[in-house]
Amino acid sequence: MSNIREVLIFILRVIIFLALIKAIDSFETIGTNITLLFITSIFGIWAGRKTSETNYSIKKVLTLNFFLIILTYILFWALNLLPLSVESYSHLKLAIFENHLTTILATFVICQVSSFFYYKFAVTTYIELLAGTIFFLNLLSAHRNYRFDLLNIVSELAWKLGLEQLTTIIIIAAVFFLIVFFYLLLSSATERFKGKSDKTVSSFSPIQISLSAIVLVGLYALLINNLYNYHYVEVLSKIRNGVNDEAKEGVSPLNFHSGLGGSSQATAVVRLEGDYTTNPYTPLIYFRETAVSKLAGKQLVIANSRFNPDVNLTHPESFFTQKQDFNLDFREPLNQSIFILTSHKIAFSVDYPISIVKLKNDKTRFKSVYRAYSMVPAFSPSEMENREFGNPNWSLDLKEHFLAKHPDTRYESLAKELTKDYDTKLEKARAILEYLTNKSIYTLQPGHESKIDDDPVAPYLFGDLRGYCVHFAHAITYMFRGLGIPSRVATGYMSDLSQSKDGHILLRMNDRHAWAEAYIDKLGWIVFDIQPKQVESHAETPVDAELLDELIGMLDPGEELLPQDLGRDEPGLSDENEFNIKTANLLKIILWIIVLVLILNFILINAYKLPLSADKKLKLLYSKLLVKLQSFNILRKEGESFANFKIRIKFNEKDIFKEIEILDKLYYSNYQLSDKESLGLLKDEKIEFKGFVSNLEEKKWLRVLKTILFYLNPVNGIKVVGRKV
């Protein structure tokens, strides 16, 4: 390989192929020794490059590879005909060997053929990148309906880095963009298309490269800015499944437009501190955050706190307490420790909290930790029978508040129509739930068109019946109120206890939920929720059992009380917290990456100091000086020869680029540059250039700043080694 740029391309290509193999192996075990595949791929890329330098046609290369595969097949077929020993499983051993060999051969053929095309045709770079990207997107996310936020790899990485899932996706995308950028940059600026006319040799000028970089980085920044700004509100406010955590009176925390955004990212862990065997909703458990009950126009909004005294609307870091409601029977105390992993505005707990107390949080992993002491429902479903809806002790305005009917009379009419065959209110309520369960179609993107003042529930209930929890809860509430059942919409989390372990419940973005509640005398606010039978869009993600186990271990008091070195010499404990990178460490990682880039850049800029041949050293130095002059805005004019350029920027009547003449000699004669001569030239060059720069009509601080920026810009390093002198 003739120049450093070529070496860089080769290395980058090898890295990409190794990364591909590693990624495939970690996603789906290949089964063949990965180091062997690594070596094969390097050999394949090298062979591809070498083949491209020959006069072999595409047909010839493909035929050769085809014959290689066929020959291997025939060879093993023939080997199988040999009278091998049955006793020692010889045939099976041969099959095992064949299996590995074919995998290695396939790797070689892919690397070799693709590299041949890469070095032969410029367009291959783009086709390869496109094909690779499509392959990976498909491999990784096809089973999750292309929802990158639902990928295990993303949530695992987010967890290990202690970052938001969205931030993790953005970082992955940034790294991907950077690699692609450098790859394209290097690929397009090389002399790799041998045997072709000069037109196919693309050699960008520094200005072109810089402009491309600026445009690409600008585009990326714009994309990320838009993406992040769009989702950042959601990240902060936890809009997931259409459920926000807004606590302001007069507004609704719910979003009817789209339920997208729910991911498998863990948001909190709830540790039940006592047995809750009387849970009437088993196997489900509901954690309430807010309740919307005030009908403002055509929508429900958060009411004044006197209407919903059982809803705390307290920040997780704040203190909350209230009196126990002695009018309610069938309630029992339950303590819950709640460990918040992502920012939350409102503390949540099992209905209804008596106190919320902040706990000591000495783990950087958790945003906040609090203990909720609730009086939780403890009744069997039969207790609901023969009870009145509503509370006889309620004042008139409370009654009116929870019975306020929706102005659209269709809700009441439909409710009455559906329940005409039933006598009691409980039967009627159940009939409505049954209707919605059977008829609704669960989708996170109902795509209903509605204006700001419109009722967003009507297109669901009286339209295509497509919606998500927010629509279901509102429709139930409006219809209940139409039947005189006091009701409201509650928001928070819903989880499946069958996925919990040892009373630890892992809550995720996916578990954000809205549900309807109706008040039953002596029982309090009771959940009336549905799970539609028809599902349009749903990507099921089971709770990450390993993460839950890790969290249980982390929350266990023993974590603090037990000695930390128990895992020594104990295989079962040794790999714990292997990847536990804390958020604080991320800054260090970024810093290290910057430092590494700087070091690499510095090496590339000063590549002429490397043990190279004298002429190469000279070329590299010349290239460095040219690039450095660009930072002082001294550029070679269009059409200007190197010789004229040298004359134009003469300093103190001396040539600052003496090596131009030497280079000319090197190119056009049999002149041999001795090391001594080269060393002398380099020395002179440096001194004179230094003098030239220091005499530029600029302030010293500006010159220093420009020199610093010169070293900071990673493109400069590539420009220096990539320049065609």
Add this chain to the structure above:
Amino acid sequence: MLRFILVIYALTIINANFLLAQNADTNKSAMELLYEAYDLQASGRLIDYRTKLQQALKKDPKEIRVHMSLADYYLRHVGHFRLALKYTKAAERILYEEYGPPPYYYRYTQALHSDTLSLLSQSRLNLDDYKGALKAVREFKKLGYPGDWVTSSEAWILLKINRVEEAINIIEADLKKNPDNFGNNSNVLGILYSMVGKRKESIEVLNRSINHEFSRGITGNPATPLNNIGEVYKEIFIEDKSEESFLRATKLPDGCEHVLPSLNMALIRISQLRFLEAEQSLINFEACFAQYPLRNGEEHKALLQLVRARIALHNGDADYALKELQIASSRQQWFGKIGTTVNDFRAATYSTFGRALKIKNNHLKFKIHNSVAEFLKTQLEIIENKFKSYWFNRRARQILSEDLNYFEDLYIRHTDSFLEYPTLADTTSGFRAQTLRKRILKEIAKDDRAPARKFYESYLAIQKAKSLFGGGAENIKKLNELISSLRHKKDALLKLELMLALLLNTKEGSNRYLELSSKIYEEHKSALYNAGLKLPVNTSNITARDLKFIKKAGFLISNKSELNYKISVTTTKNKKVINFYKNNRLLYLEKGASIEEIINDFRDKVFTKIIYKKGIN
């Protein structure tokens, strides 16, 4: 100050009982809390028990019995083995710090140390650290602590690391020395005997073990030997007794704690095409397991999903099967307490995955497309599925031959294996003919079970049938022979596979094809559809255009003779109605605006049986 006032205010109004309880606990010693915790455990309030133990631990982090109780709690009730190991290690360290290293001469310290070693061996075993578990058990033995469980535990660990003969010797030696220790040893000995082919001895020992466990009353664990004897009966093809044993095991309290009896029962039922009953056994297990509120069943969910995927697949619901397999393969699974290894599970999952993708492609073959884009999408999906199916089958074969001792799971109904033996030909057909033949010959030579021989021969015959020339007349003859020699109900699934292989080599539309395919459909309505083969039907009142769609949807139109099945298309109230009859009795119908709108749903009705409802989980 404000904060102080708020706290005081809160303290005065918060539930008095709660505060009293909290205050009362703060004034108690660690030992008092520990005894209270034991009471809570006895009354089944396990989370309260855990909370109380944790309070005791905070009170006195050096109290060894609290550590051991917590270790036991995480080991037995929760299945969090790392925490169990951590507490055990902490207990061991405190013991060493307070009393020095072993040996100990006082009963109390000996008891503490022996309990620690017992917990250590169990935790390590569950974390697949067999070497560590063996070390703990041997130390226990070396120090001469009393414990009748120790020999069987040692033998079990040896079994896990394939030192079967050594394990048998240890148990037999112990039984000679302590004949009274039969209860603990017999179950493991039964398994070991069956592993070395001493099936008669195995059944005898396990029967005695069952009786022994029953005789222990409430403290006995008869479900384990019942499951093991069921497995032995299954191995020797006495399915009735096998199923009976599994059923008995599932009805016992300890039988619902572990998944194996239910799972084994489901597998037997699947091989007999009793899919609804198979699913019922899984449902019953889950319902029963729900009584353990602290465990989320993560240790068996993957296995259940694998079996559910198979049930769905056999009934033509490939989408559900693929979804279940996808989740099953990403779940964690512990194997310390069962004979199965992670490689057994992987091989089984890959094998089923490969089959599921093949079946999905066969379904797509009969899909009617309403647009070019849809058609292209399907073609891409077919290519992707083909590649994935090849890959998964290749992986299955690789694990079976490389990681599982040169395909030791080929031994039909291998007790540790989760392979589906009647359909295993799908995976084995990928080997070169010579390789498979030689491997099977070796297995036949050492396997004395006559019914197993039919499975081996079936694999070879099916491989030939799927080859380019179908193996010729000789193979057809062999297939016919095998079909007629198999047991009617007990080998129903294998028989079906053989009939499908035969049909594959029968000319479409020939009398033999008409007869055989109808018979297959009669046996199981999804079989033809899964294999990508057409069902012959008579037609009446169908326009040429409609006929075109019906032909594409997996039906072979044949009106030259009267067949069992018939399709007709009628129009009522501007709607097309497509009807499917069996012997002139209407079985299924589908209504819609046009034939292309309803044909896919109609085909699904005719060929699939939806066992699992699609809903949000």
